[in-house]
Amino acid sequence: DAGITQSPRHKVTETGTPVTLRCHQTENHRYMYWYRQDPGHGLRLIHYSYGVKDTDKGEVSDGYSVSRSKTEDFLLTLESATSSQTSVYFCAISRGPDSYEQYFGPGTRLTVT
């Protein structure tokens, strides 16, 4: 988890409320990713970023948006949380397109009631 922090680490929220998760890195890596991890599904990519203000969708992007205004910060927003978004969310970073090794943060457990 060195160099990557996520906040908050735990959150309980109600259906319909907006939620923002933050990922912060001190490694100056170009690529940042948001995954969700659910039983039976492993890690699934939500969105990723390949530079400041450059983002793209992953396989489960519906209901999520992201922003990256600085190299070190990548925000994941649930505009209107639903119970199906209850999950553990991981942020990851990597150096670039020729370096697929990803370094993961400690995760955020989000519960939507």
Next chain:
Amino acid sequence: GESVGLHLPTLSVQEGDNSIINCAYSNSASDYFIWYKQESGKGPQFIIDIRSNMDKRQGQRVTVLLNKTVKHLSLQIAATQPGDSAVYFCAENISTGGFKTIFGAGTRLFVKA
């Protein structure tokens, strides 16, 4: 920390024995593979990688074997220790046509002392 109560295939081994964890990957175009280890309450950590032009790669106490004919990957852990208890994921990466990484569902390794 964060963890997910995954209902995963489980491998139980005696301390000191060798462990073999298998993974079937999905895409014949995948050209780079990584094994990750996820301990309870933490994010995944890189263990070892292998490119598709190789059949075998060794690290410290770990060996990865790649069989492209049957799209199979295995992770061998020598002299398994209690600290090896974790969930292990394989990840396949496709370098053409943009970024794409697919994670397997994982295998839980339990080491008996």
